Amino acid sequence: MFEFVRKHTKIMMILMFLLIIPSFAIVGVDGFRDIGGGGAAVAQVGSHSFTQADWDAAHKVDVDRLRASMPNVDPKLLDSDEARYVSLERLVRERVMSDAANEARLHTTDARLAFELQRNPTIASLRTPDGKFDKTRYEQLAASQGLTTDGFENRVRNDLTLRQVESGVAATAFSPSALVDVSMKAFFERREVQITRFNVSDYASKVALSDTDIEAFYQANAPMFQAPESANVEYAVLDLDAVKKSITLNEQDVKTYYEQNVARLSGKEERRASHILITAGKDMPVAEREKARERASDLLLQVRKSPGSFPEVAKKNSQDSGSASRGGDLDFFGHGAMVKPFEEAVFSMKKGDISDLVESDFGFHIIQLTDIKVPKQRTFEELRANIESDLKGQQAQRKFAEAAEIFTNGVYEQSDSLQPVADRLKLEVKNANLQRQTVSPDNTVLSNAKLLEAVFSADSIEKKRNTEAIEIAPNQIVSARITRYTPARTRPLDEVRDAVRNRLIATRSAELAKKDGSEKLATWKSAAPGNMPAAIVVSRDQVQSVQGTILKAVLRLDPVALPTWVGVDLGQQGYAVVRVNKVLPRVPAAVDAADQERKQYAQWLALAESDAYYSALKHRFKVQFKVSRPSRNALSPQVAVE
Template sequence: MMERMREGASSIWVKIILGLIIFSFVFAGVGSYLAGGSQQAAAKIDDREISQREFEQAYQNERNRMQSQLGDYFATLMGDPAYVQQFRRSVLDRMVNDVLIEQRANELGMRISDEQIRKAIVSMTEFQRDGKFDNELYNTLLRRSGFTPDMFAESMRTDMLRQQLLVAIQGSDFALSNELTALTKLEKQQRVIRDLTLNVAEFTKNADVSEDEIQAFYDQNPQMFTRPDQVKAAYIELSGEGLKTTLEVSEEDAKAYFDENQQKYGTAEQRQVSHILIQGDSSDAKAKAEELLAQLNAGADFAELAQSSSDDTFSAKDGGKLDWFERGVMDPAFEDAAFVLNKGETSTVVQTSFGYHIIKLDDVKESQVKPFAEVRGEITAELREQRAAEAFYDLQTKLAETAFEMPDSLDDAAAAVNAEVQLTDFFSQNDAPGVLATPAVMQAVFSPEVREDGLNSDVIEIGPEHVVVVRVEDARDEMVLPFDEVAGSVKQQLAAQQGEQNAQVKADEIVAALREGKTEILDAEGLSFSEAQTIGRSGADRMVAQVAFGLAKPVDGKSVYGMTRDMEGNMLIIALDDVIEADVEPVSADSQLATQVEQMNAQQDVMATLKVLRNTAEVSYPTLDTPAN
């Protein structure tokens, strides 16, 4: 119980399920459930479908997220087709769970109001600048992601509806004081134990393995003694990292670069405007915008008209005022209109992808350039980076040309780029050394041109400014190793198996005798328990603690016996002599432990709810096995 509580309290499942789901699919799948179409379904939930396109979009989004977190390690995992299949299934399962939760929330009559959505959007840090909601940043991010404000708001409504149900499940759990006190007593309970070890190595040393057994095992398991296809390789590795420290940048070069690129080292001109937006691209929308412009030209107050008539409800509350922006942030047509206005001027009607705007220029911040002395270091580093890249690609080109022109050796190519040819011992595709283990390099090494024809490979990019050219110096085909060559290792393997089996049998025999009170077996075997020791539930040896705290409490002073293995694989017999109960004060229902118990119960409730929903729905995965990389 205590182990489950610890695991539940820190479970990533709890953190994911009970955390905000809102941004799970933002910008790469948010609103995917709104999309329709006749394409084949990746999953079906009753009458609801998740299309293959929706699934692939969510899969790619999750893959990109994992890649950014785990880097090369995740790339290695994705090289395993079985892991890819498991990963795809987990993404689709999550999407199915989302649909089930949404359906259940709708059945219960749960609703999300427009005001709740507005408050949630305004509070998102992704849409804030300097700690405040930025309407233009909001619109820009949505536009770049292919969403309209209405689409995004509807996807938010769906996500918040799921969250509402999950929070309701979480909030329904509680822990009683007497329950928490009992758990605390269990947590602080101690146990008095003794142990004795049966050394598996001794049983292995005494194992009797015949030549016939060795031969039979060899004959029955040829795959265990098959040497895979192997090669010896020579390769040249070229990296641009070291070039950066060898290149110098003069003061004159840095100053010239500064003069040519001053826009990079200062603040661009910024403008603050107010606008009135009429959404849509119809003639009626344009006519309404022109009517409002006529009212402004006749003397109407811009802020009052924005408050009463603008479809941009966020900025309308502030008279249409937007935050400061520079070129490259807003819709191009909006920017072009805003940047030709003089302070206080109002534009004509401007059409963008959002609708029709009327723009008033409120203020201007002129561009400013930092002094050269302040950015000298930055420029020097940038020029060194640029020149190192240029030098690297020059060497890469020379390496590629020479390796191609002299395909029977890497010596000329190495001399051309002032590098060394590195040699390997024999290796297979599963144990390639260093950079050669990269999938692209492995594919080249075992290609017919390189492995069989003995040619140099093309230049293979294994990272930014990091390339390899490889050739096969020697190769040997897959073969079953001769019996004489492996007989010794087979004997050791069989002896180890027999030793473990014999140790297990002896341990079972001893434990059975001890449980019957026949302690004389210890003298007969020349064994004895260690001195008694008192351990806690989180003792130094987790396996020992797990067995000791799983044994029944001794009755009438009679020890209770259990068995496990130690870290070396030896058999470990444990005698539980006594249980020491802890004397604890009553635990409050407002304590940290109460929170942990409630979280554990919430996790179980969520999982149970999903299980029921899945059992009562018709869920199928028509295209789950479709390959994707």
């Protein structure tokens, strides 16, 4: 719908992720309060100031979180000024919401906390196959975030409390059907247009350049043709994989682990069942639910009298459309795949049994157990590799902190080489060539902004010492040392003459295209030519391969008098002259699409209400940003409306 979103999907996805997913669920608002130390304030909420250190810490959390969930994300986007500023805005927003929650005396009860924890998928995954809660894994989950279980629960409680501040306002957003329909009709309104393009490539042959032109362009735009500063470096990375490689296991420990876990490692028991479902939702009136129970009871008597008829009875009577056509067959499944009452019944039955009525939120089930698949116990040698990997992983988690301390001290104490600490920890010292703006999607280590900043610091360049140990991800630290430095330099004209010529031709071709297009626009608005391209119909949801800049200009045009004209400067791509002939109503949306639009509109309206409320809170709590919002690099399209 929105051209910027369509054109910059990755950027928008990242920025929206930073804004929508509150990081206090991971590190907590309080986690940022005591990071700062000294330094000038970059933002202020009332009497509370945020320093550059607070901002850096907040952005590091955002980057780590995004890299964990989106491993292939372009590091350049994460380290952009825009992304960093979003982290600052989020940090301020969380403080404002925290102050608002305290002012309103909002609180999350123990019951609400327990309910939210139970419905959390990560917490739910900590249950064992028999349904018991694994406290050890829960403690490990909390410890992975540097917390005790009490601390983790306090974080979640705080998160829920802050959400109450905005949820009460967002929930008041009201979007009646008439308002949605009017808004969507306007949003998806169509335009019939004729587009004449003045492409840069059509003007290149008309550009004549002299050596003086090339020399002048080179002198005026020397930074375009500069070779960036670079450095050959050696670097070493300490992570869990590296610690694993240094671990030697005791053979008896491996065998003991096998004996204690062979059942789990061999696989889970699976069962195959068929069922007949008579639906009866939990909100169904009592009388109707009793009728459903009676019908299910009659069918139960029928299949118990003739067990072989179960598939046929299921086909004719089951209200589970997904399995009825297969005679009720649900295929094999293990623990955790079905709702609890259904699962408990199935795993308590013998092969061939038909259950009593089983009641769930879906209604009443009649279950026939048709098969049991018990996994074959695997031998020690079959499982050895998996067991050794598990044990090394567990030990690596415990030993990483100790190894990290050795690494951190080692790169500092013997700062002229990484080899001593690498030898001690059995790490590989690697070599690479880096530029200050290195972007390497395949190597997030070398693309890390903090590492590049440290490598290209004045001290590192001059003394060629190891950088400090830099954490680039959870359980991953790195240090690097320059072995050879090459400063930035302006390439001689003879070296870049072809590049200068091509750039100048492109620039002048674009100027010619714009001049020609502008002149045609002035002429055609009085007398349109007879050979204009065929008309097409465009809208926000039917772009017809039209460039976003053109589409935006067409849709922004006020169609008071038609036909009307608009000229669009496409920069290095040329120019376009567009005649807008008609304004057409939107194509009526299908029922499903219309329902989705209403939901989307309600979400937009709720977001607008939340933003308006937050704006009021910023004024109440005296929010000040001490640094300016970065400007976008891309220039806005130049549009001439006639």
